[in-house]
Amino acid sequence: MRIPRLSEAYCGKSRPGHFDGVATIVTKLFNLVAPAKAYFGLKDFQQFRIIQQLVEDLDFDLELRGIPTKREASGLAMSSRNNFLTADQRKIAAGLYATLKSTVEQILAGNREFRQLESGAAQALSQFGIRPDYLAICNAETLALATASDSKLVLLAAGFVDSIRLIDNLTVEL
Numbered sequence: 771m772r773i774p775r776l777s778e779a780y781c782g783k784s785r786p787g788h789f790d791g792v793a794t795i796v797t798k799l800f801n802l803v804a805p806a807k808a809y810f811g812l813k814d815f816q817q818f819r820i821i822q823q824l825v826e827d828l829d830f831d832l833e834l835r836g837i838p839t840k841r842e843a844s845g846l847a848m849s850s851r852n853n854f855l856t857a858d859q860r861k862i863a864a865g866l867y868a869t870l871k872s873t874v875e876q877i878l879a880g881n882r883e884f885r886q887l888e889s890g891a892a893q894a895l896s897q898f899g900i901r902p903d904y905l906a907i908c909n910a911e912t913l914a915l916a917t918a919s920d921s922k923l924v925l926l927a928a929g930f931v932d933s934i935r936l937i938d939n940l941t942v943e944l
Contacts (some may be wrong), residue, residue, distance in 0.1 A: 771797050773820045773827075776913055780816050780904055780926050781937065789820050796821055800830050808832055813839040813847050815924050815939040819913060839938070841867065847938045854934050863931045865898025870925050870940045873907070877942055882918040895929050903928035903935065910941055920944075 771793035776782075782789050800808070808825075810818050818836050825834050840848040845867035846860065855863055873891045881887060884907040892902045908915060910922040921944045928937045 771824065773823050776816065776820045776823055779913065780906060781814070781928060782816070784903055784928065784935075789817065792817060793820060793824050796824060797828065800825075800828075800832065805832050807835060809835050809837050811839065812836040813849065813939070814937060815910075815926060815941075816913060819911075845871065847936070849936065851934055851936060855931060859931045859934070862899040863934075863936055865895060865900055866927060866929055866936055866938050867940075869894045869898065869900075869905075870927055870938060873925055874940050874942045877907070877923065877944070884916050884918075891925075891927070895927070900929040900931055900936075903930065905929075 772790050773793055777789035777793075810821055812818055822834055824830075825832065842848060842852070844860070844864035846852065846864045847867065852860065852863070869891050872894065873887050876887060888905050888907055891905045895902045895905065905925070905927045906915060908924050908926055909917075909920045910924040913924070913926075916923050923942045923944070924939055925942070926939045928935060930936075
């Protein structure tokens with residue numbers, strides 16, 4: 771299964787074919803189980819949007835619900851990958867959420883220069899000690915890069931703390 775419009779950028783670019791596998795497995799699961807409801811975490815927002823599109827495209831008769839991201843006290847999104855982080859790396863990794871939150875605050879304050887905000891946020895990640903993979907301000911539905919006329923946005927980010935790749939996102943409505 772492929773959902774090309776949503777699966778080729780961001781995590782899909784870093785992990786070619788990953789979302790094809792996700793879409794195939796989820797399709798098989800839904801066909802076998804025929805659930806009335808399905809729950810998926812929003813920490814991987816791109817994956818959630820791909821599953822939403824799959825449900826719509828294949829006319830699955832189910833209610834799809836997104837579960838908000840659980841966070842540690844530092845704001846770091848909970849993930850099994852966090853188990854690989856040392857105490858010092860966890861402090862660095864918290865910069866991912868701090869950067870997203872700061873960028874959302876700038877957007878809510880009226881800044882619509884999204885490409886400049888992305889560049890500044892990538893620099894902020896680097897200052898925390900995080901090597902950015904991507905940081906994009908997107909239309910929350912299409913995942914296309916946001917324009918000033920978009921009202922529902924998602925900030926998608928991935929970065930490396932040493933060799934450990936972490937992802938996070940925040941949504942914002944204008």
